[in-house]
Amino acid sequence: MAQNIFAVLYLATLLLVFLIYHQTCKVPPFVFFFMCCASYRVHSIFVLRLFNDPVAMALLFLSINLFLAQHWSWGCCCFSLAVSVKMNVLLFAPGLLFLLLTQFGFRGTLPKLSICAGLQVVLGLPFLLENPIGYLSRSFDLGRQFLFRWTVNWRFLPEALFRHRGFHLALLIAHLALLLLFALFRWHRTGESILSLLKEPSKRKSPPQPLTPNQIVSTLFTSNFIGICFSRSLHYQFYVWYFHTLPYLLWATPARWLTHLLRLLVLGLIELSWNTYPSTSCSSAALHVCHAVILLQLWLGPQSFPKSIQHNKKAH
Template sequence: MNVLLFAPGLLFLLLTQFGLRGALPKLGICAVLQVVLGLPFLLENPIGYLSRSFDLGRQFLFRWTVNWRFLPETLFLHRAFHLALLATHLTLLLLFVLCRWHRTGESILSLLKDPSKRKVPPQPLTPNHIVSTLFTSNFIGICFSRSLHYQFYVWYFHTLPYLLWATPARWLTHLLRLLVLGLIELSWNTYPSTSCSSAALHICHAVILLQLWLGPQPFPKSIPHSKKAH
């Protein structure tokens, strides 16, 4: 399911480079791949496969939560809390799209146009541009998940060094970045989770989000390959 957290960033990149008409075939490839991979299950029990694989309304157990241990269990299980997290998630994604990712000066609706018909043609995507957008999209989803269980750490642990060091921030020294990484690791390795470990995890997530938002560049520049002297 965590691959869905990358979807907003992927959609933005596709629209930026190809427009709506050009992005649709690429999205079709993603859809066809999912159908092909799930074909054995779809042929055997399509209703069961679809209902259980994409059960967005399932209830998580409070005993396993890593990120919301400091909340009362009644609030953790409350539907209004889940909707508030979803609304915050979507709002923050929209803010990043409007204020951090889309910096051409044109309306966001210009992404739907063919790139050749825009006032400002899109720049070629660099590897850092792509990785930054996808990792940030995934990280925002992690921050506002209804519950993070211990196995969910694999969703984003490998992206944390990049998110911490790729965006320049004078106020966040290397020592503080290492401290953030260490506290996140400690929070995930505390079993059972405690109010302190959950709070520490959210504080570290907030620091990373703040750095991504306040960074002086919307995307880190690609590092040119050095040419070997002959």
């Protein structure tokens, strides 16, 4: 019974993802075959292992669809529900905050953030009333140690370095620094100071423009991907945190040096890395190389969002 429910959840997740991709018009149709049929690991996570990660991601993709439909309050509600299932969804939060500030300014963003925070309080109220310190310390335990035996991304490191707090701090600093760089030079493209996002849109120098589907999706997916790249550890079920976003990240930004074949090769190497059990130094290194290729493409891509592939014959 549980596996049947998760099979339905898997199909629902695919539907939500396809709705997102349909509005962006960036990814060639043949890529969806690989998304649906080529990942043994993702099928296992959904149908065999019954992890809560797929539930969180389904709610996350539902929230993105609501953002695309300009239902920001309902989208924030679903986003908060996703966070309540699995905290990895917070990797999308920097991108969401940027979008909210862009769309509404500081004052208009506060009610949306209140929805997210208020729902967390309501859902946690039974535990907060019973044992608030225990609930907060265990639910938001950002300092917990991961087991080296399960790591997918850092197998080539000595275990002592993997567990070292200094290494964790370095990853956090790199994560925040890259988010800041993307916010300053990739996401914010109006020519004004980024502090202008705190103003109401009508009071900015540049006339307010509605966010396009690609601006919304690109910002959210990139925010999450940066967090994945600098995670202290990735376990096998974490693959669903970004699996369905990889085609967009690879195809949304045109790059002549990255042909369709090379993009498929990157997808294949990532899949191979996640299917290697136990992970090896080579599989972990290959995963980081693929992540670096995607990050490089996202950073070096054109400033303005390119035309969709269906209207641009020169897209690769």
